[in-house]
Amino acid sequence: MWFKPGLAQRIVIAFVVMTTLVAGAFALGIVGTVYMIEERLISQTLGGDLDRLLRMDSMENWRHRPERDQLFYISRGPGDFAMPADLQDLSQGFHEVFRPPKAYHAVIREVAGRRYALLQDQSDFEEREHVLFGVVLVGFLISVAMASGLGVFMARRVMAPLINLAAKVRRREQQLSEAPALAPQFPSDEVGQLAAAFDDTLGQLRQALTRERLFTSDVSHELRTPLMVIATSCELLQANPALGAREQGHLGKIARSCEEMRDLAQTFLLLARAEHQQVAHAAQQSLREVADELAGQWRGEIESKGLRFDYAPSETSAGLYHGPFLRTVLSNLLRNALHYTQSGHVALTLSAEGFVVEDSGIGIPAEFQDAVFQAFQRGAQAGGEGKGVGLSLVQRICHLQGWQVLLTEAQPHGCRFYVRLLPA
Structure with a gap:
């Protein structure tokens, strides 16, 4: 079955959706910014270190060595500098290399047919990055939860005048003729305009009910006299011995119809009073x-x-x-x-x-x-x-x-x- 939320639920949903979109956009922006800064700064740093290594590699007395947390590889290089298998298929540029339990940033460069790779340990950076992403996620969830609470609070504040108006309208249904005007009890805002519309409609309804009540009472009352005349005339005619059986039969039908009309008029009068809680x-x-x-x-x-x-x-x-x-x-x-x-x-x-x-x-x-x-x-x-x-x-x-x-x-x-x- 299709869910049809009420006005208060729509307000809460609007708060939650808006906060989800805004907080989600900020969270994605933070994550994207971290990745962009990570790639740009670390690639520049590693690229500069690799350039210095490559310049030293062309000298007879190579004194420059990689930093303590860095690894340097050369294709067809000697010993520990030989290019490992997990780096041979990487293209030139910046990469992330994972060698559990550690993770590395890597810069690949190809010069004169030889491939060079410089790796830097990023395990500490990854831990801090995970903490940052965890904080962002928690902040996102807290924002959504706070939006839900704020939505409920605002929905109650917004709906309070409407609920008050509905309660007053329901009470007016029970005291239709004695109900005071609603509009003066509310400020001149949208709810006040709605209360004024209720007053106008209720005034028209009260007038229509009054007219109906008066009409029913007047008709029921005014019909009694002519019905009494008809009934009396029928009794006098039925007492006439000169009338035959056929005429007496028609007079009997008139008398019964007159009695039915009198009962019906009385019923309408009682029904009108009962529906207005005035029945005796x-x-x-x-x-x-x-x-x-x-x-x-x-x-x-x-x-x-x-x-x-x-x-x-x-x-x-x-x-x-x-x-x-x-x-x-x-x-x-x-x-x-x-x-x-x-x-x-x-x-x-x-x-x-x-x-x-x-x-x-x-x-x-x-x-x-x-x-x-x-x-x-x-x-x-x-x-x-x-x-x-x-x-x-x-x-x-x-x-x-x-x-x-x-x-x-x-x-x-x-x-x-x-x-x-x-x-x-």
């Missing part, structure tokens, strides 16, 4: 109580469409739940099953952990199962009267209450919604 105490109901109520409400409509309604209130938990939210979730799932099922059955099964709503409708392909929980999203084969809002509302409520909703395919076709409940 809601009525607590058991799953069996809500399920019995909705099963009686939806059975007639489901069976009037020619479908079979299977209600299995077997074992249920004794827990109590948020009544309006539970009623909205279960009602939306039953409505969804009714709208998208043309033949077969709709089933509601209760269990100790929650409930299952299953149908034999057209089903939802696997590639659309995640999308159907988004607002205004419907499957490619969707039909019926839905607008793609019900399942989004179900998921919002389940997320708010800590419940879990899962969608799987029913066999041989259809949908199966499982809702796992947690007591309030």
